[in-house]
């Protein structure tokens with residue numbers, strides 16, 4: 549028998565109740581355990597929040613706690629009062645690139661000095677980008693051309709994630725991968741031993757593609773619809789990005805949406821907010837995620853990625869998110885801190 553829940557005048561089915569209320573609540577709890585996922589009869593989870601004992605809770609109580617929890621956790625403006633505790637508790641800063649480090653090919657003010665200063669203070673620096681146009685090697689060159697020294701293995705791009713997803717899932721080398729996206733994906737696939745041309749196609753990877761056209765959509769659609777078991781992988785679903793300094797342009801989300809429309813399938817997303825890349829990051833940096841701070845300009849990718857992985861989170865307003873969006877009542881992703889741009893770390897704490 550199926551059950552639905554009435555919350556704030558809305559009727560939610562058990563799955564909606566779980567994904568929109570209980571999951572976010574669990575993500576905010578320190579030590580969650582879910583004894584039962586049998587949502588048809590009764591939704592229950594054990595909650596170990598800082599101020600309550602473990603208890604079985606109903607969806608309504610869950611919702612109230614969730615509201616209390618998020619209300620308490622509204623983002624704090626980064627200031628001289630709170631920055632020290634953040635800084636001292638963090639061993640690694642994870643930086644998103646577009647909107648945090650650069651916009652298009654233009655470096656954001658103060659980035660270079662701030663990164664140098666963080667390194668001089670012994671902080672590990674990691675760069676996590678959803679933009680799949682470049683491979684890790686190409687990103688290292690881009691950093692270099694902008695006067696910043698970053699090693700290839702400090703960069704985690706969604707192009708790399710797409711190739712690693714196939715690798716860890718033992719994608720057969722004899723099958724081919726059709727790519728709607730940029731050179732970065734093809735280069736990472738090649739480095740991982742996969743081929744992008746010929747047939748039979750066993751996976752379609754979709755990322756941002758400035759040369760998207762109807763033929764590519766048709767070929768990708770045919771592969772997914774006609775080849776049994778063909779994987780549909782999206783590097784990311786960012787709505788927009790700063791492909792140039794002055795404007796926001798359609799992001800990979802628009803190409804992925806086109807493929808969802810024609811295939812009537814949902815993709816496996818390997819970029820932020822999925823924590824798939826975190827496993828690779830942890831192989832290099834043996835640091836507990838609670839000692840990491842994810843710095844990003846998007847709530848639904850960067851900040852959610854940080855939160856999903858258990859990192860501290862800092863939103864910068866130098867990219868796509870405005871303070872109005874952050875404070876809008878419809879926004880349910882609250883970072884721990886926010887500030888105008890990443891160089892505020894240096895301004896508030898530096899010499």
Ligand SMILES: O=C(O)COP(=O)(O)O
Pocket residue numbers: 644645646647676677678679756784786788789790799800
């Ligand atoms: O360009 C994009 O779509 C996103 O890139 P970012 O993750 O570096 O912000």
